[in-house]
Amino acid sequence: LDKHLKGNDELQHVNMNALVGIIRQLSSLSAHAETLFADLFNEASRTAIKARNMEKRVQCLAETISQYQPHRTTNLNVYNVESGRFRPNTVVDQNVVIKENRTPCVKERHSAADLTPPLVVFKNLREDGKDCTTLYTDPHYFGRVWFNQMQKEFEANRRARTRKKNKKQSVKKEPRPVIIKECRVDALGKKL
Numbered sequence: 001l002d003k004h005l006k007g008n009d010e011l012q013h014v015n016m017n018a019l020v021g022i023i024r025q026l027s028s029l030s031a032h033a034e035t036l037f038a039d040l041f042n043e044a045s046r047t048a049i050k051a052r053n054m055e056k057r058v059q060c061l062a063e064t065i066s067q068y069q070p071h072r073t074t075n076l077n078v079y080n081v082e083s084g085r086f087r088p089n090t091v092v093d094q095n096v097v098i099k100e101n102r103t104p105c106v107k108e109r110h111s112a113a114d115l116t117p118p119l120v121v122f123k124n125l126r127e128d129g130k131d132c133t134t135l136y137t138d139p140h141y142f143g144r145v146w147f148n149q150m151q152k153e154f155e156a157n158r159r160a161r162t163r164k165k166n167k168k169q170s171v172k173k174e175p176r177p178v179i180i181k182e183c184r185v186d187a188l189g190k191k192l
Helices: 008-067 076-083 104-112 119-125 132-136 141-170
Strands: none
Touching (some): 119 132
16 A cells, blocks of 8 residues: 555555455356356256257157057067168267366366376386376276275175075064954943
């Protein structure tokens, strides 16, 4: 602040600087929100288009099934060869999570991030021959973790089924004793 400002002028400048900072933050926040909601709108539009295409495919399949004459042929492969009606035109969504599909917010954050260190330089120093980059970032790590978790769940379910099966075989079903309780009722049908 200028040295010639005194008292209230100085306080007003501090307040103005604080307000300007708040306005800048709100502006930045609104820009990020606009980008985020625009991306959300675009993704929702893409999903709606995919849903419409799926609905058209289901309707086409329903029409094909309704036109099928079961008394004519019993083998579906023969039917397809004879009529030539079924031609799959399935478009598979590929490369859903790629660099080009990133939202502008994510691109901005990714470009601002630090680069990975050049670990390839240290490859010659390792005695076990492992690639240094896989020790720092392993692209298959989460796949292996998921696979191991699925295997553990499968083994746990298999053991539980085996235990349950063995328990059922070991327990013989004996008839339960029937207990009859005496219940007194008055003339109106109420319990006494």
